[in-house]
Amino acid sequence: MNPYDKSKERLVEELRAAHSKIADLESRLEEPARGRGTPHDDQGSLEGDDCHSSAQVLQTHDILQQGIADRTRIGDELAQRERLYRTLVETAKDVIWTVDLEMRYTYVSPSITEVAGYTVDEIMAMYPLDLLTSESRERVIRAYYEELAVEAAGPREKYTSRTEEVECYCKDGSTIWVQMTMTFLRDEAGQPIGILGISRDITQSKKAEAELVKSHAELERLVDDRTADLAGANESLKAEIAEKRQAEEALGHSEEKFRNLVENINDVIFSLNTLGCFTYISPAIERLSGHTANEVAGQPFLRFVHPDDVVPLQDSLERTLAGEMEPYEFRVFAKDGTELTVCTYSRPVWEDGKLVGLTGIMTDVTKRKQAEADRWESDAHLRALMAAIPEPLVVYGHEGNVTFVNDAFVETYGWSPEEILGRPLDFVPPEEVEGTLEAWQRAMREERFLYQTRRFTKERKLLDVELSTSAWFDREGKHRASLVIHRDVTQRKRAEEDLRKAHAELEAFSYSVSHDLRSPLRGIDGWSLALLEDCGDRLDNRGRQYLEIVRSETQRMGKLIDDMLDLSRVTRADMRREQVDLSALVRSIADRLKAAEPERLVEFVIQEGAMAYGDARLLEIMLSNLLGNAWKFTGKQPCARIEFGWTQAEGRKTYFVRDDGAGFDMAYARKLFGAFRRMHKTSDFPGAGVGLATVQRIIHRHGGRVWAEAEVEKGATFYFTI
Amino acid sequence: MPSKVILLVEDNPSDIGLTRRAFDKSRISNELVVAQDGQEALDYLFGTGEWAGKAPTELPAVILLDLKLPRVDGLEVLKRIRGDDRTKRVPVVILTSSREQQDTAECYDLGANSYIRKPVDFVQFAEAVQQLGLYWLVLNEPPPAG
DSSP states (O other): OOGGGSOHHHHHHHHHHHHHHHHHHHHHHHHHHHHHHOOOOOTTOOOTTHHHHHHHHHHHHHHHHHHHHTGGGOOHHHHHHHHHHHHHHHHHHSEEEEEETTSOEEEEOTHHHHHHSOOHHHHHTSOGGGGBOHHHHHHHHHHHHHHHHHHHHSOOOTTOEEEEEEEEEOTTSOEEEEEEEEEEEEOTTSOEEEEEEEEEEOHHHHHHHHHHHHHHHHHHHHHHHSOHHHHHHHHHHHHHHHHHHHHHHHHHHHHHHHHHHHHTTTSEEEEEETTSBEEEEOTHHHHHHSOOHHHHTTSBGGGGBOHHHHHHHHHHHHHHHTTOOOOEEEEEEOTTSOEEEEEEEEEEEEETTEEEEEEEEEEEOHHHHHHHHHHHHHHHHHHHHHHHOSSOEEEEETTSOEEEEOHHHHHHHOOOHHHHTTSOOOOSOGGGHHHHHHHHHHHHHOSEEEEEEEEEOTTOOEEEEEEEEEEEEOTTOOEEEEEEEEEEOHHHHHHHHHHHHHHHHHHHHHHHHHHHHHHHHHHHHHHHHHHHHHHGGGSOHHHHHHHHHHHHHHHHHHHHHHHHHHHHHHHHSOOOEEEEEHHHHHHHHHHHHHHHSTTSEEEEEEOSOOEEEEEHHHHHHHHHHHHHHHHHHTTTSSEEEEEEEEEEETTEEEEEEEEOSOOOOGGGGGGTTSTTOOSSOTTTSOOOSOHHHHHHHHHHHTTOOEEEEEOTTSOEEEEEOO | OOOOOEEEEOOOHHHHHHHHHHHHHTTOOSOEEEESSHHHHHHHHHTOGGGTTOOOSSOOSEEEEOSSOSSSOHHHHHHHHHHSTTTTTSOEEEEESOOOHHHHHHHHHTTOSEEEEOOSSHHHHHHHHHHHHIIIIIISOOOOOO
16 A cells, blocks of 8 residues: 555544644643642742842743744754753752662662652661562562672672662552662672662653553554655654653753752853863853853863863763763863862763763862862971971870871880871880879860970880970860970989089088098197297297287188088088077077177167078078178177068068168179178178078078168168078 | 096097197096007907907096097997997097087987087187096096996
């Protein structure tokens, strides 16, 4: 039968019948699609920045509606957009989930609610296999064991996946068809530890497919049965049907799709054709680079890419086309020439088994990269600084674990960084453990302090160290880490000890010398006297006078030696502290002085009740010296007044001994307390010049301070604290 | 006045001379036996060494003992004197230059009867020796013999 024999009328009639049949079919298709597609969440409501996009959404919507109204003018543009949006939106609509090997959910993405009606909490409490109809369940279990068997047989490609189409129960009891793509999740050793699945609702397409298959079969039959004209009409009709279906699908989902797009609006969405030119770029590009979407459209992608990154990017794109899905970072230039770092994630787009380009998402990571670089910079700076410190340095984390040591530490202590990093050191000698723990507690509270302790080197050599500790706190004031610098004071300690010993030896030596010097002096004095007594008649007056001078000088030297011994004893004597009534001491010393020279008219004014905590014997020597001085330096006046009392200065009791005697020039006050320093001529006021040195030593041994105020001929006041 | 001897343990000839002179001035006529070091003093007291076979029948009225001595020092001599039944009761006066508290304390602990620091001034020294003689040779009731 020749189809060309059919009359045109008949052909048109048949076509019309087929057309209406399909229209009817599609209207039936539309019903459930709309029912299921009703948006029920307001997450995507437009606000702020998104208003701009909202307008665009509406605009696009209008365009789409127009396109549907005028089916014949549905062109490439719509089809292209539809492809892009579907790619993006469907990805967002998919349910992503993971289960462990015992088939229990470990994660389910929130899109489950939209697909099957369950909340995430509900689904997490369910057993995945219970969601499947019995036929599907059997298939999935079979697939699972097959895959496990393959797995057990030996190594396989890393990301092989298996896709099954299964029928699932929704919360309302209805069933949907889902395309599940499953991949094993693996641990570092490559052993499967669970399954990652992506479930896509294919109910609509499955139904549409079934219906389409039907209608296509019908059309095919018509075409087969009818003429070439019919075949041509059929082709256009087929195209029309496909377009209509696409347009309507686009319309049905457009609001939802665009909402998803808006949600991701900060990222730039783009498509490239096989020549690498932009076929679409979302308006967000303007925010990223300053280019408008129109400026970019049609341009080769590589035009915007930093020259150094072009080749690697091309490689990456090729890998993408080969099926590898990997994020890729590179530099691009903004409109104003600024260099930006972006990260893209793209995948190829295939159409009828033919590669038509790729689509992707681009994110501005410039700030993150800069922050990373800054951080690296400051880290490097800090590490260089810590490495440059010539003393051992350790950084401890909050838990007390070692997080860093510098080279000097390794050199001094002998531990390699590998031996100590990450765990507390065991170089604390047992007797220092308690103190070290206390210091650590202190380090958690205080910014900075010094701490003296001892540490073992790896070779168990004991070092005396001074630790300088400082701590980092976070913004909430919580302790983060402590930095400890070790100063090896072993040498200093040894030197101090040597000095102390040398000092003690010197003291002992001078003491012994003083003793030994006294003996010949006694001889000189004794024999001079013997000479005077036994042979005095053979000497003239001058001779006897000389001998007397020899004796008095000898005795003066004896006195000097005794004073020196006293001074040395003051330094070496043990301290026995007790409550001492200074007023009572002053009174008894005053009595003694008056008794020694009863002819002098000296008035003592003594403030009662001066109690002090100190060594009674040393304090008496000290007061004897001060009062003795006062007594001595008032010796040239007919009457004198000597006063003892105290005042309160800077919260401390300050005692004083005041006289109205000869005084001294304050210009020499600096030399006042040195041993053998004298402020007056011996002929005016005799003395060895160790009295005030003794006073100062005693006061210092009590932790006090002594100073003087005086004026020539107007008396002197000596102040002291204990 | 009893004619008991006074034992002076002293190595410095000048000091020996001065001590002798001080005794003379104080009209103390007891014989002054001088031992120039600690060993000699012990030999004299116990009839050993140089003094072997010629030990004195009578113990000294008082022993004047310097601390810094060649061979056996003063403290050791004192220890031996007090450690022997024959000599433990003899009065011992420490006559020394030292004013060190530790020395003083140790001497008393070891049983010294008194402790005199030799002054530089001979007049004072002579006075001290005079009083010493007066006390130990006249006023003090000596311990019963041996």
